[in-house]
Amino acid sequence: MHEHLKESRYRHSLGVEEMAVRLAGLHGADAEKAAFAGRYHDIAKNMDIPEMDAQIRKYGLPEHLLGNNALAHSKVGAAILEHEFGVKDADILNAVRYHTTARKGMSLLEELIFVADVVEDNRTYSDLDYYQQLAYSDLDRACYEILEYTIGDLKGKNREIDTDTLEARDWVLQRIKEKNNGK
Numbered sequence: 001m002h003e004h005l006k007e008s009r010y011r012h013s014l015g016v017e018e019m020a021v022r023l024a025g026l027h028g029a030d031a032e033k034a035a036f037a038g039r040y041h042d043i044a045k046n047m048d049i050p051e052m053d054a055q056i057r058k059y060g061l062p063e064h065l066l067g068n069n070a071l072a073h074s075k076v077g078a079a080i081l082e083h084e085f086g087v088k089d090a091d092i093l094n095a096v097r098y099h100t101t102a103r104k105g106m107s108l109l110e111e112l113i114f115v116a117d118v119v120e121d122n123r124t125y126s127d128l129d130y131y132q133q134l135a136y137s138d139l140d141r142a143c144y145e146i147l148e149y150t151i152g153d154l155k156g157k158n159r160e161i162d163t164d165t166l167e168a169r170d171w172v173l174q175r176i177k178e179k180n181n182g183k
């Protein structure tokens with residue numbers, strides 16, 4: 001599968017795998033599933049637009065994904081893992097499918113892949129250490145802050161924000177509030 005991925009993408013994939021396993025250990029998720037989903041979450045990332053669009057049509061995925069590789073690579077990646085690699089585990093497939101947008105009601109595995117993608121060791125942004133520490137200590141809070149950042153960033157660039165992302169932000173915030181009230 002290495003040949004599907006450029007070298008930097010490959011390093012990122014191994015970084016997400018490693019971070020996902022670390023987060024699985026800290027937050028009580030299945031480490032093997034986390035490793036697999038982490039390693040292959042970007043399996044479709046390097047496709048060009050015509051190739052991605054062909055996959056979207058082949059697998060009957062929503063038309064709004066056409067021409068939008070940033071969103072499509074997670075949905076196409078899940079379809080490839082399911083149909084070409086025979087992955088049957090729904091939680092792994094959903095972790096790949098929603099790793100870009102997240103979604104309301106996401107599972108622990110989905111949430112930790114979403115977070116691991118952003119906080120893996122090869123990332124180079126200035127607040128990386130802050131987000132890593134947050135991910136280790138409070139996964140929901142890390143997820144919420146990443147969603148808030150993503151939404152603000154997309155707004156700033158006048159880009160479309162996926163409904164799943166907005167709903168995920170509200171859903172995680174609600175869960176954080178409920179947890180705090182319970183204390």
Ligand SMILES: [Fe+2]
Pocket residue numbers: 041042045073074099100
């Ligand atoms: Fe991705």
Ligand SMILES: [Fe+2]
Pocket residue numbers: 012016041042117
């Ligand atoms: Fe990624």
